[in-house]
Amino acid sequence: MRARRFWLIVGALLPLSCGGGGEGSPAPEQQDPQETGPEDTDAPDGDAPDAGPPDGDAPDGDAPDGDAPDAGPPDADPPQPDEVLAVYPVVWSRGDADVGQVASVVDGGETVVVLGSKGAVVLEHGEVASTDSTKVDWRACGVVPAADRTSGGWTVGIDGEGGVFRIRPRVPVESISARYGLEHDVVTAVATSGGKAVFGLEEGVAIADGELVTHYATGPFTSLTASDGGRIALAGADAVQAFELAAEEITTFAVPGAAHVAFDPEGRLVAATATSVYRENDDGALALVYEAEEGGPAIHGLAASGSHVWLGIGSELGLLERDAVVRTEGIGLALDARLIAASTGDVWAIAGGELLRFSADASQGEDADSWEAQIRPIVEASCSLCHLPGGPAAIDLSTYAAWVSHRTAIRQRVVVERDMPPPGIEFSESDREIIAAWIDGVR
Numbered sequence: 001m002r003a004r005r006f007w008l009i010v011g012a013l014l015p016l017s018c019g020g021g022g023e024g025s026p027a028p029e030q031q032d033p034q035e036t037g038p039e040d041t042d043a044p045d046g047d048a049p050d051a052g053p054p055d056g057d058a059p060d061g062d063a064p065d066g067d068a069p070d071a072g073p074p075d076a077d078p079p080q081p082d083e084v085l086a087v088y089p090v091v092w093s094r095g096d097a098d099v100g101q102v103a104s105v106v107d108g109g110e111t112v113v114v115l116g117s118k119g120a121v122v123l124e125h126g127e128v129a130s131t132d133s134t135k136v137d138w139r140a141c142g143v144v145p146a147a148d149r150t151s152g153g154w155t156v157g158i159d160g161e162g163g164v165f166r167i168r169p170r171v172p173v174e175s176i177s178a179r180y181g182l183e184h185d186v187v188t189a190v191a192t193s194g195g196k197a198v199f200g201l202e203e204g205v206a207i208a209d210g211e212l213v214t215h216y217a218t219g220p221f222t223s224l225t226a227s228d229g230g231r232i233a234l235a236g237a238d239a240v241q242a243f244e245l246a247a248e249e250i251t252t253f254a255v256p257g258a259a260h261v262a263f264d265p266e267g268r269l270v271a272a273t274a275t276s277v278y279r280e281n282d283d284g285a286l287a288l289v290y291e292a293e294e295g296g297p298a299i300h301g302l303a304a305s306g307s308h309v310w311l312g313i314g315s316e317l318g319l320l321e322r323d324a325v326v327r328t329e330g331i332g333l334a335l336d337a338r339l340i341a342a343s344t345g346d347v348w349a350i351a352g353g354e355l356l357r358f359s360a361d362a363s364q365g366e367d368a369d370s371w372e373a374q375i376r377p378i379v380e381a382s383c384s385l386c387h388l389p390g391g392p393a394a395i396d397l398s399t400y401a402a403w404v405s406h407r408t409a410i411r412q413r414v415v416v417e418r419d420m421p422p423p424g425i426e427f428s429e430s431d432r433e434i435i436a437a438w439i440d441g442v443r
Contacts, residue, residue, distance in 0.1 A: 090359050092123075105340055107346075113155050119173075138160065141156060145196065157173070222258075225304070240253045240258045240261055259272060260272040303347055316331060
């Protein structure tokens with residue numbers, strides 16, 4: 001990280017009791033986490049550590065054990081909609097790239113990194129750009145702010161031993177654990193929140209702000225998520241912890257069986273158990289918005305992607321609407337599929353080493369209407385020979401949602417490089433201008 005100084009600050013995030021709240025759900029109480037000075041000081045990259053942070057009370061130690069009150073029932077049964085969610089599979093690689101048994105994926109739009117038994121496979125515009133098979137045991141990946149203070153982010157992977165590695169196309173995988181002082185820690189997850197890198201550890205989290213790395217003892221967890229607004233959430237031990245980075249405040253909700261957490265597009269906390277989904281309401285409480293029927297399929301996945309919050313419910317996918325969940329029918333999702341956010345609101349599903357991508361049926365709205373009027377005629381006249389489902393190009397561009405998902409690559413190939421469509425296909429300069437204007441206007 002080329003940090004000028006590096007402090008390992010071990011603080012205890014204490015469990016907090018939650019009283020009764022709105023809509024029959026627990027209303028959180030808040031308390032500043034206890035802090036301590038730098039018990040351990042390391043200087044990565046050879047820099048000597050500066051003096052520690054201002055004096056403060058030393059913590060009492062690890063967070064004490066204790067049970068928080070259970071979440072109460074809602075005021076009324078959450079509505080169960082009758083409509084069926086329409087989704088379709090998205091072809092995400094050309095020529096069915098061999099990525100092996102997949103462990104994790106990170107989606108940067110035109111660049112996708114797939115980690116698994118073939119190593120680190122980087123795809124650009126749907127084509128394999130490079131493969132590094134140095135490591136084939138991976139558990140997670142994500143994007144963090146660039147540690148060298150350049151713009152953009154770094155794609156990082158977490159291997160089976162908890163090491164952190166930077167992944168780039170056509171460059172060997174690089175170990176970067178020592179940049180963050182994490183070479184002696186087992187990292188389990190990675191995220192970004194409020195411009196800071198968040199690393200999940202076996203018994204806590206480490207937050208890197210570009211200068212300092214701060215460790216917090218949260219206890220073990222099963223799921224970690226972060227929002228752009230500087231919030232982190234952890235699920236585990238029958239509770240959900242929400243951590244405000246700027247204020248260093250933590251709120252704990254008693255949620256028996258808590259297994260998954262996410263933040264919706266409005267920055268509200270969403271938590272799921274095997275049978276229930278809760279969302280943060282205006283009072284800061286977790287309100288029940290979905291409850292599976294008795295003996296019904298279990299919830300096994302949760303991912304916030306773009307404007308959507310996706311759920312894996314038995315063999316179906318679901319979308320969390322404002323006050324209900326809409327589900328698919330008959331897509332045959334694996335019962336243990338993990339969900340990972342994709343670009344433009346799509347969702348990745350990983351089960352048994354297989355990687356699938358799904359998109360919601362985006363058939364409404366002004367952008368879709370303009371696509372039908374302006375782009376579909378061009379697609380039918382000039383693109384349909386190759387870019388239909390099962391076509392020789394291996395990328396289906398016959399729908400509005402597919403154009404939204406691939407719009408960056410389409411603009412690059414059609415407008416900038418101008419090597420698409422290939423020679424011999426009738427295509428006018430006006431067509432290129434229409435496509436450029438439509439892509440630039442997509443919200």
